[in-house]
Amino acid sequence: MKCQTLSKALLFVTLLLLSLLCAAQDIGRGKGVVLIGGDHNYPPYEFINKQGRPDGYNTEVTLAIAEVMGMEVAIQLDAWDTVRRQLEAGELDALQGIIASPERDAKLDFSPPHAMVHQSIFGRESSGAIFRISQLNGKEVIVQRGGIMHDFLLESGVEASLILVDTHVEALRLLSSGKHDYALVANLPGLYLGREFSLSNIEVKGNIIGALPYGYAVAEGRAELLSQFSEGLAILINTGRHQQIYDKWFGSLENPSVPWKRVGLMTLLVSLVLLVLLGGIGIWNRMLKREVKRRSEELEVQQQQLIQADKMKTLGVLVSGMAHEINNPTSQLLLNLPMLKEAYQDISPILAQQFAEHGNFDIAGLPYSRLSEELPLMLDDMALAAQRIKTIVDDLRDFARQEPGAQGEAGYEEDVALNKVVETAIRLVENQLRSSTRHFNVDYGYNLPTVKGHYQRIEQVIVNLIVNACQALTSVDQSIRVRTFHDQSSVFLVVEDEGCGIAEEHLSLLSDPFFTTKREQGGTGLGLSISVGILKAHGGSLSFESTPGKGAKATMTLPIQQDEPIA
Numbered sequence: 001m002k003c004q005t006l007s008k009a010l011l012f013v014t015l016l017l018l019s020l021l022c023a024a025q026d027i028g029r030g031k032g033v034v035l036i037g038g039d040h041n042y043p044p045y046e047f048i049n050k051q052g053r054p055d056g057y058n059t060e061v062t063l064a065i066a067e068v069m070g071m072e073v074a075i076q077l078d079a080w081d082t083v084r085r086q087l088e089a090g091e092l093d094a095l096q097g098i099i100a101s102p103e104r105d106a107k108l109d110f111s112p113p114h115a116m117v118h119q120s121i122f123g124r125e126s127s128g129a130i131f132r133i134s135q136l137n138g139k140e141v142i143v144q145r146g147g148i149m150h151d152f153l154l155e156s157g158v159e160a161s162l163i164l165v166d167t168h169v170e171a172l173r174l175l176s177s178g179k180h181d182y183a184l185v186a187n188l189p190g191l192y193l194g195r196e197f198s199l200s201n202i203e204v205k206g207n208i209i210g211a212l213p214y215g216y217a218v219a220e221g222r223a224e225l226l227s228q229f230s231e232g233l234a235i236l237i238n239t240g241r242h243q244q245i246y247d248k249w250f251g252s253l254e255n256p257s258v259p260w261k262r263v264g265l266m267t268l269l270v271s272l273v274l275l276v277l278l279g280g281i282g283i284w285n286r287m288l289k290r291e292v293k294r295r296s297e298e299l300e301v302q303q304q305q306l307i308q309a310d311k312m313k314t315l316g317v318l319v320s321g322m323a324h325e326i327n328n329p330t331s332q333l334l335l336n337l338p339m340l341k342e343a344y345q346d347i348s349p350i351l352a353q354q355f356a357e358h359g360n361f362d363i364a365g366l367p368y369s370r371l372s373e374e375l376p377l378m379l380d381d382m383a384l385a386a387q388r389i390k391t392i393v394d395d396l397r398d399f400a401r402q403e404p405g406a407q408g409e410a411g412y413e414e415d416v417a418l419n420k421v422v423e424t425a426i427r428l429v430e431n432q433l434r435s436s437t438r439h440f441n442v443d444y445g446y447n448l449p450t451v452k453g454h455y456q457r458i459e460q461v462i463v464n465l466i467v468n469a470c471q472a473l474t475s476v477d478q479s480i481r482v483r484t485f486h487d488q489s490s491v492f493l494v495v496e497d498e499g500c501g502i503a504e505e506h507l508s509l510l511s512d513p514f515f516t517t518k519r520e521q522g523g524t525g526l527g528l529s530i531s532v533g534i535l536k537a538h539g540g541s542l543s544f545e546s547t548p549g550k551g552a553k554a555t556m557t558l559p560i561q562q563d564e565p566i567a
Contacts, residue, residue: 034073034225036062037083037092041167044192044249045097045115045214048077049447050417057249058097061114064241065232079166081146090219094229098217099148103155109220111230113213114242118187119149122175122194123205127182130206136160140180142171148212149184169193176202188250326393333386341379348372415450416458418484418491418558425462426482429470436470439479448486451558453538458558461531461542465495465554468528472499472552486560490540493556502546 038046038058049055054075066073076083076092086092088107099117100110121130130136137159143150145164153162163180165171171183172190176199183190187204194202216229236242351368360367366374426433426442433440469480478498485492532542539559546552 032072034066034071034093035091036073036075036094036096037086038075038077038096039080039083039167040077041169042080042097042186042189043196045186045189046077051419051444051447053446055447057115057245060245060249061233061236061242062096064236064245065229068235069228069232071228071232080144081166084146087217087219093222093225094216094218096216097214099212099214100217101148101151101212103151104217107220108217109222109226110213111216111226112233113215114233115214115246116211117214118207118211119152119184119209120187120190120204121206121208122172122183122185122190122202123181124175124178124202127205130182130208133158133208136182139182142174142180142183144168144171144185149209152209153184169197172199172202173197326389330386330389330393334383334390337379337383337386341376341383344375344379414453414455415561416453416455417448417450418458418493419444419448421455421459422462422482422484422493425459425466428459428463429466432467432470433480436473436476437478437480438476441479441481443481443483445484445486445491448484448491449560451491451538452561453558454534457534458538461534461556462493462495464528464531465493465556468554469495469497469499469552472497472501474500478551488560490557490559492558494553495556496551496553498551501548501550502544502552503548504546 038054040046040048042056044056046054046056046058054077059075062073062075065071075096078086083092083095084098087095097115098104098108098110100113104110121136123130128135133156139160140163141153141160142163142165143153145166150162150164153160163174165174168185168189171185172193174180175183182205183202187207190204193199215233216226218226218229233242236245351363351372354361355368355372360369362368363371422442422444466480466482473480480498481494481496483494483496485494528542535542535556535558541557543555543557544552545555
């Protein structure tokens with residue numbers, strides 16, 4: 001009896017120690033945060049995007065499972081061979097995408113698959129087709145280090161020279177550059193990367209391995225964690241959310257068969273639409289009368305706009321001529337004033353000696369004792385004034401110049417990342433921001449698509465909007481917030497301030513040339529009109545909202561290039 005009691009006590013102590021050890025491990029990992037690993041360059045399944053964040057099909061599935069299961073997860077992407085070893089060493093809790101195999105099953109436990117992955121043999125256009133694994137004998141085959149195809153080739157006994165790389169993109173780039181014979185990579189990532197990097201000289205040469213199950217994996221003994229992933233995946237599949245994520249990332253890469261059910265449904269819908277149209281002819285006739293009236297009113301407005309446009313065109317011609325005429329004498333001033341200042345500095349010792357020996361004397365009707373202090377300041381003020389004239393003339397000339405890009409101006413075909421332009425603009429106005437407010441915040445939009453445009457001109461617009469926000473503040477305790485985001489067709493920049501705001505009657509005049517409420521501070525009224533012209537040339541727009549006394553909001557809109565995928 002004593003032995004049994006002692007055994008039970010030892011068993012209880014052992015279980016208690018194991019519980020404490022598990023709890024300590026959980027605390028060490030961040031209060032229940034599940035650390036999930038994956039490949040950093042395996043698109044479209046998983047990869048690090050341009051903003052430096054985990055992205056892709058696997059990542060979205062993981063985040064969706066975490067949401068429905070109430071889990072807190074952290075996703076860590078690295079080289080595949082690295083994360084695989086980290087999982088086996090217990091440094092990671094799970095991998096979000098790995099192909100199950102009997103060999104891997106000895107060390108890992110697998111969830112039901114959330115995808116089936118096909119493996120393909122890629123080759124250059126001149127390479128022969130591959131129908132059997134034995135055809136790779138004597139060939140140089142590129143394969144991902146530690147990947148399922150690396151394991152397969154080692155176990156198959158094929159007499160090929162294996163070229164190991166860390167990522168699929170390295171394998172395809174090597175092959176495309178003319179090096180080695182074939183690359184053995186997953187089919188969809190191969191197609192995705194070939195399209196992404198325009199590797200047009202490589203193609204699929206064979207599919208010698210069927211579809212393989214692809215899902216979550218944990219170290220042996222983590223059954224409870226694995227069940228959470230399995231249950232969450234089942235919920236996503238039953239609610240249709242998994243299919244939505246899958247279609248988003250793979251719909252454009254796969255070639256589905258003809259959806260006859262959808263065709264039949266569309267035929268039925270078209271028939272219903274035709275019936276509705278036939279029954280609505282009477283309503284349409286009445287609407288036509290209203291439309292004619294509306295169009296007449298629009299034509300009248302457009303006529304007024306044409307008159308205004310003609311005035312602006314004439315103004316542009318006048319401004320261009322004035323800018324040329326003013327720039328010539330201004331350039332002379334900017335050239336000669338430094339020489340005058342240098343000349344005065346050279347003769348100052350002589351004048352000072354004369355003053356010391358003979359006392360005060362007059363120059364241009366002013367005593368030397370006064371002129372010696374004021375003349376350098378006068379020359380500096382003249383130089384600043386001349387430079388101010390040149391700046392205003394340059395702004396006038398930019399305003400009058402033909403819209404950039406109207407005739408295919410070079411530079412409007414570059415891909416522009418809006419977040420990067422915002423970062424540069426903020427650096428340019430950092431001193432003014434620091435002196436204007438203690439509360440400046442920036443929210444960069446996630447996975448922002450690029451736009452076609454001119455980097456420096458878009459930067460000019462952003463700088464102008466931020467400077468205007470700084471000038472609107474009346475206290476350093478008021479804030480400025482800059483944020484970027486996007487929808488399916490456009491990217492947006494919003495600059496909000498808590499300054500004095502804009503009077504309602506002034507909102508419609510902000511983009512008019514020469515309109516300014518800061519005339520006494522040296523404003524010319526050209527900044528916003530030039531900004532509007534730049535955005536129009538990019539197919540974009542600029543709008544304003546304000547509550548006087550509470551602040552203002554400026555929204556810049558730029559269209560997304562049509563071939564840019566939206567995540």
